[in-house]
Amino acid sequence: MHIQKESGMKKCVLVSGGAGFIGSHVSVELIEAGYDVIVADNLSNCDLSGVEGVKKITGKEDLPFVKMDFCDAEAAMRLFREHRIDAVIHFAGFKAVGESVGEPLKYYRNNLESFINVIEAARANGCRNILFSSSATVYGEPDSLPVTEASPRKEATSPYGNTKQMCEDILRDSVKAYEDLRGIALRYFNPIGAHPSALIGELPRGVPNNLVPFITQTAIGRRECLSIFGNDYPTPDGTCQRDFIDIVDLARAHVFAVRRMLDGRMTEAYEIYNIGTGTPLSVMQLVNAFQEATGVALNYRFTPRRPGDVTAIWADPAKANRELGWKAERDIRDTLAAAWAWEKHLAGKD
Ligand code: UFG
Numbered sequence: 649m650h651i652q653k654e655s656g657m658k659k660c661v662l663v664s665g666g667a668g669f670i671g672s673h674v675s676v677e678l679i680e681a682g683y684d685v686i687v688a689d690n691l692s693n694c695d696l697s698g699v700e701g702v703k704k705i706t707g708k709e710d711l712p713f714v715k716m717d718f719c720d721a722e723a724a725m726r727l728f729r730e731h732r733i734d735a736v737i738h739f740a741g742f743k744a745v746g747e748s749v750g751e752p753l754k755y756y757r758n759n760l761e762s763f764i765n766v767i768e769a770a771r772a773n774g775c776r777n778i779l780f781s782s783s784a785t786v787y788g789e790p791d792s793l794p795v796t797e798a799s800p801r802k803e804a805t806s807p808y809g810n811t812k813q814m815c816e817d818i819l820r821d822s823v824k825a826y827e828d829l830r831g832i833a834l835r836y837f838n839p840i841g842a843h844p845s846a847l848i849g850e851l852p853r854g855v856p857n858n859l860v861p862f863i864t865q866t867a868i869g870r871r872e873c874l875s876i877f878g879n880d881y882p883t884p885d886g887t888c889q890r891d892f893i894d895i896v897d898l899a900r901a902h903v904f905a906v907r908r909m910l911d912g913r914m915t916e917a918y919e920i921y922n923i924g925t926g927t928p929l930s931v932m933q934l935v936n937a938f939q940e941a942t943g944v945a946l947n948y949r950f951t952p953r954r955p956g957d958v959t960a961i962w963a964d965p966a967k968a969n970r971e972l973g974w975k976a977e978r979d980i981r982d983t984l985a986a987a988w989a990w991e992k993h994l995a996g997k998d
Pocket of ligand 1: 890957
């Protein structure tokens with residue numbers, strides 16, 4: 649799938665939370681597709697290495713970076729006032745499911761307030777196009793698989809998940825009320841991997857919650873053993889099934905979505921897309937694929953289920969395939985090899 653490069657006057661996309669894992673990969677793809685990008689981040693959950701990596705990959709040494717917190721309404725207003733921003737992709741938010749259960753107010757305040765400020769500041773300064781990074785978590789434990797965008801949302805099992813639902817609603821209602829706005833929510837399944845350059849990737853703080861960073865850290869010897877949470881699920885091999893999607897594939901979906909908005913091709917003022925591969929993989933299958941892709945034997949054991957995990961979820965990505973013209977393409981082995989190259993890069997063992 650070739651991404652056509654933008655021609656003519658460059659459009660400018662603000663990437664809030666652009667120094668993080670998904671934001672940095674999205675920034676690369678936007679720049680490579682010919683957009684001007686402004687990265688804004690408060691660096692509360694990452695450092696500047698993501699932005700440095702984006703500069704190296706794209707050769708864009710003068711990539712604008714603004715250190716700011718979108719919970720500061722005045723700072724958000726200033727940013728939109730001082731730059732001509734055509735579209736904003738909002739990533740800035742806390743994302744640790746477990747932490748959100750213990751500190752719900754921190755999550756509600758940060759994730760809701762920052763998004764409200766972004767919408768208000770965009771609107772006040774003539775930026776009509778707002779893209780929100782949502783999550784498959786809104787589907788909860790689905791009644792049938794794969795899930796389509798029309799599948800019902802389930803009551804959230806964590807404040808984090810609830811903020812995703814609430815932000816979707818904030819965007820939907822704002823677009824309905826303010827005719828000048830358009831919105832897209834992308835529902836990500838399980839983004840994994842790293843840029844093939846090994847210059848950007850995931851930087852988990854402390855012990856990783858997510859599967860692939862835990863696998864790569866175990867493989868490199870930072871963790872002793874991977875715990876596979878449950879092998880008694882009603883799935884073919886007893887482990888949970890997920891829709892693991894390559895981070896570069898996922899990042900590219902944003903380019904297609906932004907282009908659809910900016911070209912005025914949206915058919916509804918508020919659109920939702922599943923961003924997944926459409927192919928389920930079990931945790932055990934993923935572990936095996938990692939071993940095959942890297943030749944590294946992984947130390948793992950089965951432990952009890954992790955509370956809150958759904959048994960299985962994967963996407964029907966047909967709407968995104970059809971309307972965005974986007975499709976996930978990367979082979980899972982290449983994705984896992986990239987995650988491994990990134991871990992080795994971090995360890996300085998390249
Ligand atoms: N898993 C393990 N061992 C680990 C980590 C994870 O066996 O050390 C298993 C989990 O039990 C789960 C699967 O690997 O079955 C995937 O777990 P992740 O934590 O990587 O991903 P989740 O599907 O739980 O979470 C993802 C996103 C969240 C989002 C959630 C729900 O990371 O942001 O999907 O959609 F909220």
